[in-house]
Structure formats: C-alpha cells, structure tokens
Amino acid sequence: MGNTIALVGNPNSGKTTLFNALTGSNQHVGNWPGVTVERKEGEVRFRDKVYKVVDLPGTYSLGAFSEDEMVARDYILTGNPDVVINVVDATNLERNLYLTTQLLEMGVKVIVALNMVDEAESKEIYFDVKALSGRLGIPVIPTIACRRQGLDDLLAAASIKIDSAKNGQFAISYGESIDTKLITLKSYLSKSELAIPLNWLAIKVLEGEEYALRIIKEQEALQGSTDFRSFYEELAVHRDEYQLDIVDARYNFVNTIVKGTVSRPAEPKTTWTDKADDILTHKIWGLPIFAAIMLIVFQLTFAIGEDVLGESMAEGIEALGEIIKSGLVSISAPWWVTGFVTEGIIAGLGEIIGFIPLILVLYLLLGLLEDSGYMARAAYVMDNIMRAVGLQGKTFISMIVGFGCNVPGVMSTRTLENRKDRMIAILINPFMSCGAKIPIYLVFIAAFFPKHGGLVLFSIYFLGILMALIMAKIFSKTLFTGEVSHFIMELPPYRKPTLRNVIRNMWDNVSEFLVRAGTIILTVVSALWILAVLPVGVEAYGPESILGRVGSLIAPIFKPAGFGTWQAAVGLFSGIAAKEAVVATLGMVYAGVSEGAELVSTIRSVFTPLTAVAFMVMTLLYTPCAATIAMIKKETGSVKWATFAATYTFALGWLMAVLVFQIGSLLGFA
Amino acid sequence: MLKELLVEIGRADYISKYMLASKMNQPLGLIEDVFTQLIRLGFLEEDEGLSTCDLPCGRCPYASMCNTNPIKTINLTKKGQDYLTSLLN
Structure with a gap:
C-alpha cells in the first residue's frame, strides 16, 4: 500500500462526500479500536500510485470533548498519515479554519480542500485562493466534492505535499x-x-x-x-x-x-428580528404585549372554534345521539343499555367531544406562537416577574409546558438544578390551566358569557398565573428560602411557522385528548353511571342513587361557594381522576335534571353567572388530577409533598371560590 | 473574542446569537462556535430545557404534550463567574 491521506473536517463540511468521491466503491467500514466511532478507509489511484484514504470523524476541534475529537486527534498524532486533507466548508470559513489552525499547531502536512465553493458563490462569498493559501502557508484547493470538481488538483497537491519537507514552523502569537x-x-x-x-x-x-x-x-x-x-x-x-x-x-x-x-455581502446591522425584539421584549411594554397576544388568541379561538365550527359539531353530535337512540329503541334494547349509551356515553362523552373544534383552534394558535419563536420571548418577558417572586425565569418554561398538561409540566422542572426552584415550580404547576380543563370553562362560558368567551378564558388563565406567582412568593419566603439562581435565556431567531409543525402539534394535543376521552373518561363515566342508577328502584340520576347520596354528603362543603348541589360536588370530585371527566360527569348527572336538554342550557338553569365564576375558579385551582399527583410524588420523592400539593390546592381553590361568591353577593352580583 | 463574548453574556439578561453577531461584527457561525468553545472550556453551561426522563419518549403517554420546542438557557458556571469577576475588577 502507498501513502496515507487522512481526511479531517467539521461535521457537514462535505468530508464524507469527498471521501466517497475519491474512493468510490473501494472502501470498507469498521470501528476505531475501543470506541463505537465508525472507521472508514478506502483507496484512490492517482497518476499510477495508490493512496490509502482514511475518513476521520467530523470534528470542530482536536481536544477531548468527544470520542470523535479524540479519535481524530489520536490518529493524526500517532497514525502517521503522510498528509492531512482538511475539508473546509467555504460557506462558513471562519468556523472551519479554527480546526485548520490546530492542525498547523500540530506541525503535520496539511492541505485545505475549500469545499462547496459553488454554494459559497451562490451566497455571494468569493475567495482570493492564492492569498488565502499564502497567508496560511499551505495549499488551498477549491473543490465541489458532490460534483467531483477539483479532485485531481487536490490529489496532485497531496502527492506534492507528501514528497515535500514538513510544514515550516507555524507560529501564532498567543500574547x-x-x-x-x-x-x-x-x-x-x-x-x-x-x-x-x-x-x-x-x-x-x-x-x-x-x-x-x-x-x-x-x-x-x-x-x-x-x-x-x-x-x-x-x-x-x-x-x-x-x-x-x-x-x-x-x-x-x-x-x-x-x-x-x-x-461577502455586508450583513445588515439590525435585522427585523432585532427590531421585533426591541418591542416584544421591552421592559415595560413586553408584558402588556404578551397579555394582548394571549387575549387575541383566546378571542380568535372563540370566534373560529365556537362560532364557525362549534355549532355544526354540536348539531352533528345531537343528530348522532338521536340516530343511536332510535336505533336502540327500534331493536328493543334493554332500558339500561339505552340509558347507558344515551345518558351515559352520549350525554357525557358527547359534551366533551363537542368542544374539540375549540381545542383544535386553540392549539393551532398556540402552536403558531410556539413555532414562530415567540414563546421564548414570553418566557423572557416573565423572567423579571419570576425573579421578583423569588424564582428564576426558567421556571416559567415548566409553567408553559403545564398549559398543555401538568404531568409533563411537573416533569420538566427536572431541568431546574436548584432544589428550592424545583420544589416551588412543582407545587405551583397545577395552577397552570391544562388543556383538560378547557371544556369545563367552555360549558360555563357558553351558558353565561357567550359574547365574552375570549376575555373570560383569558382571565382564567391570567388568574392561574397570578395565583402561581403569589404562592411562589409565599413558598420562597416560608418553606423554601434561598438565593435565586441566575440564568440567561437564549432567544432563537423568529421563524416562519411551518404548517407541518403546527398541524402536528395541534393533532398531538387533540389526539391525546380523544384517547383519554375513550379510555380514562369512558371508565370514570361508566363507573359513575352505575352508581347513578343504583340501587334498583330509586330514580336514576336522582339524589337517592348511590352517586346522589355520596354527592349529597360532600355538597355542603361547596355551599359557601354557591354551588352546593350534589351534582356539582360529584362533577368536581370526578375531576380528581381526570379533569376531562368533569364535563362528562356533569353531562351525565344533569341529564336527569332536564331530560333531553343539552348540558349548557341545564347549567344555565341550575347555576347563576356568579356561581358559574366561582365554579370555574374552583376548577382552575383545586386538586390536580391523579396522574399529576402521582408525578409530584415521583418527582419530589415524597408522599408528604404529593399530599400537601393535593390538599393545599383544594383549600386554596375552595377559599377563592368562596371569596368570589361571597364578595360577589355582597356587591349585588347574582 | 471569547472574553468579549463572556463579558457580553455576563451583562445580558438574555442572549440572541444573531444580535451578538451583529454587535460584534462577526458571522453567526463564528459566534456559535465561540459559544461552543466557552462551553467546552467550562465557562458556560447550556441547558436545552429538556427534562431528563427515565422513560423514553416513545413509551411516555404524555410525550405528545411535552415540550417540543425547548427554550435554551445559558448559565455562567462558577469558573465563568469567577473569571468574569476577576476580569471586570
């Protein structure tokens, strides 16, 4: 075998393309000894000589930061290659030449393959190759490896370099x-x-x-x-x-x-991203702008999801219910089958599924914000406030995750190194209104505030954040004292949201919602339906049913909050299993109040606007679902903290609901 | 350039590599590279915001609701903070 040529370069510099272009099918793949890094070797014939070509792993440096770096470094130092071809991405020269300087420090024979010059030229980047070569003190050969251009010149330069003396002493002054x-x-x-x-x-x-x-x-x-x-x-x-x-x-x-x-063309001093950030992350205006954007999101959600799509969805479910009911009646199905399907499944699950268009639109809009890079700005805007309550801004990231679902919200607090930050972030995450609570708000909004849906939903989310901040401040002054750790957020450039990402994000959230509707919620509703029709002989869905009796025992707790009915109590408690179950349960238990009427009109007859607000506040703040409690236990490693989270949130939700109702009553609201 | 960037990061409330590139009159790729150098030398830590779950995403029932667009944060390590203090004093 003849001389050895080693190829070294940054990842994505076109090094492997060059290797393939040089060696064609004359190559074999193995592993470097002791590591899992792939070793590729091949042969190239040039002017009647055969050269061995070794493709070293892509690396930015020749240190010990990764296995790839170590393999490349060790081979150049101890593998005795006769020449090293440093493949350099011409579109990113500064970055790539950093590796070149290290090769020159090593004193090995180096040639630069200035690769992808065509791409560089398309970006209006032009080179004085002769001057570049002169300043580096080594040959620089322009190549376009994917088109096999410049390969002969490169090999010619390599063969000359192999036969020449070593590089002269390379000297940089380091000071x-x-x-x-x-x-x-x-x-x-x-x-x-x-x-x-x-x-x-x-x-x-x-x-x-x-x-x-x-x-x-x-x-x-x-x-x-x-x-x-x-x-x-x-x-x-x-x-x-x-x-x-x-x-x-x-x-x-x-x-x-x-x-x-x-x-190269001069880069603009100020990009539109900078200009946008001057406004969107402004110390004073950043927060109101964030609030305004969220308000617009909620308003649009109602305008599109409810007014345009919601009605047809509701009509469709109603029509489907009628068809199934007539079908069951026509085949003389037993009463309990008809009851379970129409008053259990359709009245329960149907209510939830009716809100899918709204949820779709909400996640579509949130996905647009996320994909555009704005959410990072939102986290930054919240940073000052988070610090004021004794938390680092990064905590808001786990809160944003919690808006989707509190379980990953609690899990995402793992990125907080400081125990104090982590514990507080876990304990306040349940106040982030998760997607599963949305149908509950939507039912009450549709019943009492249909013209102000966006504003009401925005206020609920805002209240959740406010309560989280208040509790964070209290916890940081009492249970978890300590210093606020300093983090700096990286703001990515704004991007044009891609339809694929946004649709996938929307579908992920909605499909998860549907899966849970078909599993956990169906199970909860089925179990509660059995309790609602037993014992045999009592009025189904009545106060004498097992469910009615249990609900009646709990209901007095909620009387000071204005919704002390057994149905509301049962609905709230079913939410501890899964928040989506609340509307399904209300749909089922209220089916017995006014048969045939849809849930929204029934809610309108048994709640008032004030008690509806109190109920929504309770829903926002009270005990998180079982999965979240289990995750809190797992993440804190303590039953004590999981129990604390479950009880303090219930107490706070109850207190706030009572305050809303009592103060509202005193002020003359009904 | 590393010291200059370290000072900029130490002063900043947030980082935008685009803004830094423009401010320091350097190509973005180079600024990204210098960031990597500061990380590898132990002056900075970068956090992708991804939780370190025991469960692979493929098996996690909540994966679809998890953070898909992580927000990166940068942290000056003790080494970075000490060095910056000595540089600025």
Whole structure:
C-alpha cells in the first residue's frame, strides 16, 4: 500500500462526500479500536500510485470533548498519515479554519480542500485562493466534492505535499506572556523523548488538556526537576486565562487570514428580528404585549372554534345521539343499555367531544406562537416577574409546558438544578390551566358569557398565573428560602411557522385528548353511571342513587361557594381522576335534571353567572388530577409533598371560590 | 473574542446569537462556535430545557404534550463567574 491521506473536517463540511468521491466503491467500514466511532478507509489511484484514504470523524476541534475529537486527534498524532486533507466548508470559513489552525499547531502536512465553493458563490462569498493559501502557508484547493470538481488538483497537491519537507514552523502569537511560557515549556519538554510534536503538546499543557497533562505526569525526568515543578504549578494558577487567550489567539489569527482574502455581502446591522425584539421584549411594554397576544388568541379561538365550527359539531353530535337512540329503541334494547349509551356515553362523552373544534383552534394558535419563536420571548418577558417572586425565569418554561398538561409540566422542572426552584415550580404547576380543563370553562362560558368567551378564558388563565406567582412568593419566603439562581435565556431567531409543525402539534394535543376521552373518561363515566342508577328502584340520576347520596354528603362543603348541589360536588370530585371527566360527569348527572336538554342550557338553569365564576375558579385551582399527583410524588420523592400539593390546592381553590361568591353577593352580583 | 463574548453574556439578561453577531461584527457561525468553545472550556453551561426522563419518549403517554420546542438557557458556571469577576475588577 502507498501513502496515507487522512481526511479531517467539521461535521457537514462535505468530508464524507469527498471521501466517497475519491474512493468510490473501494472502501470498507469498521470501528476505531475501543470506541463505537465508525472507521472508514478506502483507496484512490492517482497518476499510477495508490493512496490509502482514511475518513476521520467530523470534528470542530482536536481536544477531548468527544470520542470523535479524540479519535481524530489520536490518529493524526500517532497514525502517521503522510498528509492531512482538511475539508473546509467555504460557506462558513471562519468556523472551519479554527480546526485548520490546530492542525498547523500540530506541525503535520496539511492541505485545505475549500469545499462547496459553488454554494459559497451562490451566497455571494468569493475567495482570493492564492492569498488565502499564502497567508496560511499551505495549499488551498477549491473543490465541489458532490460534483467531483477539483479532485485531481487536490490529489496532485497531496502527492506534492507528501514528497515535500514538513510544514515550516507555524507560529501564532498567543500574547507575550503565553509565548514566553511556551518557549520555556518547550525547552523543558525537549529534554524528554516524546513522540508527539512539542509545540502542540506545550500549547495543550497551557490549555490544561487532560491528555497533555497525563503525558507530562508520566515524564519522570520532568517530574524530578524542582524548577519544572514550580514552573508547572505557576502555569496551573493562570490556566483559565491561558485557555481563553489561546483560543482567542486562534480566532484572531483566523480573522486576520480571512480579512482581505474573502469578500461577502455586508450583513445588515439590525435585522427585523432585532427590531421585533426591541418591542416584544421591552421592559415595560413586553408584558402588556404578551397579555394582548394571549387575549387575541383566546378571542380568535372563540370566534373560529365556537362560532364557525362549534355549532355544526354540536348539531352533528345531537343528530348522532338521536340516530343511536332510535336505533336502540327500534331493536328493543334493554332500558339500561339505552340509558347507558344515551345518558351515559352520549350525554357525557358527547359534551366533551363537542368542544374539540375549540381545542383544535386553540392549539393551532398556540402552536403558531410556539413555532414562530415567540414563546421564548414570553418566557423572557416573565423572567423579571419570576425573579421578583423569588424564582428564576426558567421556571416559567415548566409553567408553559403545564398549559398543555401538568404531568409533563411537573416533569420538566427536572431541568431546574436548584432544589428550592424545583420544589416551588412543582407545587405551583397545577395552577397552570391544562388543556383538560378547557371544556369545563367552555360549558360555563357558553351558558353565561357567550359574547365574552375570549376575555373570560383569558382571565382564567391570567388568574392561574397570578395565583402561581403569589404562592411562589409565599413558598420562597416560608418553606423554601434561598438565593435565586441566575440564568440567561437564549432567544432563537423568529421563524416562519411551518404548517407541518403546527398541524402536528395541534393533532398531538387533540389526539391525546380523544384517547383519554375513550379510555380514562369512558371508565370514570361508566363507573359513575352505575352508581347513578343504583340501587334498583330509586330514580336514576336522582339524589337517592348511590352517586346522589355520596354527592349529597360532600355538597355542603361547596355551599359557601354557591354551588352546593350534589351534582356539582360529584362533577368536581370526578375531576380528581381526570379533569376531562368533569364535563362528562356533569353531562351525565344533569341529564336527569332536564331530560333531553343539552348540558349548557341545564347549567344555565341550575347555576347563576356568579356561581358559574366561582365554579370555574374552583376548577382552575383545586386538586390536580391523579396522574399529576402521582408525578409530584415521583418527582419530589415524597408522599408528604404529593399530599400537601393535593390538599393545599383544594383549600386554596375552595377559599377563592368562596371569596368570589361571597364578595360577589355582597356587591349585588347574582 | 471569547472574553468579549463572556463579558457580553455576563451583562445580558438574555442572549440572541444573531444580535451578538451583529454587535460584534462577526458571522453567526463564528459566534456559535465561540459559544461552543466557552462551553467546552467550562465557562458556560447550556441547558436545552429538556427534562431528563427515565422513560423514553416513545413509551411516555404524555410525550405528545411535552415540550417540543425547548427554550435554551445559558448559565455562567462558577469558573465563568469567577473569571468574569476577576476580569471586570
């Protein structure tokens, strides 16, 4: 076998494309010893000589940050390639040349394959290849690997380089202090018999790279020298400084190389993203803008979901119910089958499914906001408020997740390292109104506030956030004291939302909702239906049924809140199993109040606007569902905290509902 | 450039790599690279906002409701904070 050519480059620099173009089918794949990194080797014939080509893993640097880096570094240092072709992405030259500087520090024979020059030219990036090559001191060959362009020139340059002497001493000035240290260190290192380039080793020692430090530790001659040890200890004191200065020097070197050899169109000083962020993340206006955007989302949800789609959905379910009922009657189905299907399933589940258009539209709009990059801004806007209540802004991210479902909301608090932040974030997450609660609000809004649906829904969400902040402040002053940890959020650029992402996000949420409707809620409704028709002989869905009796026992608790009926009590308690079950249960138990009437009109006859508000406030704040409680137990590792979360939220929900009703009554609201 | 970026991050309430690139008159790719360097050198920590679940997403019944567009946060490590303090004093 002839000489060996190693290909090294950043990920996505077109290195593997070049490897394939050079070797064609003459290649084989294995693994590098001791690691799971793929090893690709092949052969290329050029001017009657056969070269072995080794495709090294894509890497940005030659350190020890990843297995890929270590494999590339070790091969170049100890694999003795005759020449290294550094594949450089011409569209991102500054970034790619950082690796080139490291190869030059190693003192190996390097050629730069300036790849994807066609793409660079399409972006109006042009190169003075000769000047670039001159400044780097190595050959630079423009290539378009995917079109096999420039390969002959590259191989010709490689064969010349192989036969030439090694690269001259490559020198970057890392600053006077470091340069002096490097000279001293290299003089010490030269006393040991080392098989790796001293210049590279000395730089790596100053950078504190583990691999280099280990080599130094193994040199008995060096370790035996008192002078060296005191010099070495002094280096360690300034290591942070050296690390930054060395990396900085490489970037400055790259900048110097690029300036005057590359021309590209001037980037606008201020992008429209910057301009938008000036307004959307403004310290004063950011929050009202966020509130206004959410209000528009809720208003649009009602305008499209209810007014346009909702009515046809409700009519469709009603018609389906009638067809099924007539069908069951025509086949003389037993009373309990007809009752279970029409008053249990259709009255219960049908109520929930009727709200699907609204939920679809809400998640569509939230998905648009999320996909555009605005939600990161919302989290940032909330950051100052979160800090004011003793939490870090990142907590709001778990709260945003909680708007979908509290279970992943609680789970997402795992990203908070600080226990104080984490515990508070877990305990306040249930106040984030999850998707499962939406149908409950929608029923009451449809019954009493149909013209102000968006505003009411917005107020509920706002109240949930407000209560979460108040409780966070109380917890951070009482149960979990400690300092607020500092995090900086990264704002991604605004993106045009993609239809695919938005539709998928919407479908994910709605399909989950439907799956739960068909499983947990169906189970809860079926169990409650049995309790509502037993014992045999009493009026089904009446106060004498088992469900009625149990509900009647609990109902007095809610009397001060204005909704002390057994049906409301049963509805609320079914929500502890799953929040979607509340509307299904209300649909079923109120089917006995006014047979045939739809839930909304029944609710209108048994609640008042004031008691409806009190009920919605209770729903917003009271005990989370069983799955969330289980997750709180898992995440806190404590039954005590899960029990606390379940009870304090119930107490707070009850207190707030009572306050709404009592104060509202005093003010003359009905 | 690393020190300059570290100082910018230390001063900032939030980071936008686009804004930093524009402010420092450098290509975005280079700013991203410098970020990576600061992370690998242990001056910064980056958090993707993804929870470290024991359960793979494929088996999680709540995966569809989970955070799909994570919000990244940057944290100055103790090393970064100490260095910044010494630099600014």
